[in-house]
Amino acid sequence: MFIRKFEQSDYPFVKDIYQQGIDTGNATFQLKAKTWDEWNNSMHSHSRIVAVENNTILGWAALSPISNREVYAGVAEVSVYVAMNAQGQGVGQKLLSALIVASEANNIWMLQSAIFPENKGSIKLHKNTGFRQVGLREKLGKMNGVWRDVVLMERRSKTVGTSDTPEVN
Template identity: 30%
Template sequence: MIRNATEDDLKFILDIYNDAILNTTTVYTYEQTDLEERKKWFYSKVESGLPVIVYEKDNEIAGFASYGPFRNWAAYQYTIEHSIYVSSKFRRQGIATQLIDHLILLAKVDGYKTMVAGIDSSNEGSIHLHKQKGFKHIGTLEKVGYKFDKWLDLAFYQILLK
C-alpha cells in the first residue's frame, strides 16, 4: 500500500536512508544522518506542499519516495527531481516501480512538466527501471563523486510529464 508518510514513519525512513548511505552509491555522502535531520527534511517537504510517500508491506515501511525542486531559481519551477529508496529487505519486489508510478502521477496532477533522476551510473537496476518508465538518458557527469575507494559517475535521466 502506498500512502503519505507521517512523522511516525520517519524512524523507518531513516533506517532505509542510512542503509543506502552506508552500503550503496545511491547517496553520495559518507555519514549517516539522524532523526532530527529527517524531521527537518520531512517538515520542509510538507510545508512546501511536496510529497513524501511510503510503501507499506506486511506492516513495515518497505520504501519511500519524494520529489522536490531541481534547482531553486524561478524558471525551473516546473521541473522536479525525485528520490526513491527501498529497504534492502524488500528489493526486487516491484516496490520501486510502484513508487515511481505514484510519483509521476502526483507530479502530473501538481502541474509539473519535467521529472529528473540523478542515478549513479553503476546502478543498473535503477537505470533499467527508469528506462522502462520512459525516462531518457540526458547525460553523465564523470567522476563527480568518490565513495568506496572509487570515482563515481552521475547519470541524468528525464521524463516529460506533459
C-alpha cells in the same frame, strides 16, 4: 502492498531505509542519513509517499526542488529507496509510478534523477517508468576519495507543461 502519503511519524523508518541505500555505496553521495529537519527542508512538501505492507514501510519516494528559481518550479529531483529485504518485489516500480502521478498533480513537468552507473537496478527502474538517459556526468564528485560518475536521467510529463505558448508576465 499499498502506497500512501508520507507522514512525519514515518521518518524513522524512512531514515533507516535511506541509510540502507547509503550503505551500499551506490545510492547517493550522502554518507549519512539526514536528520528530520535536513530531510524535511530538502524535499518538496508534496509528493512524499511510502510503500506499506503488513504495517511495515518497504520503501519511500519523494521529490526535491532542483533550484529556487521560479523558472524551474516544475522541475524536481527524484529520490526512491527500497528496503534491502523488499528489493526485487516491484516496490520501486509502484513507488516511482505513484510519484509520477503525484508530481503531475502538483504541476511538475520534468523529473530528473542522477544515478551512479553501478546502480543498474535503479537505471532499469527509471527506464521502465519512462525516463531516458540524457547524459553521463563524469567525475561529478568524490566519494571516499574516489571520483564518481553519475548517469543523468529525465522524464518529461505528457500532461503538465505541454503548451508551447510563451508565458507573459
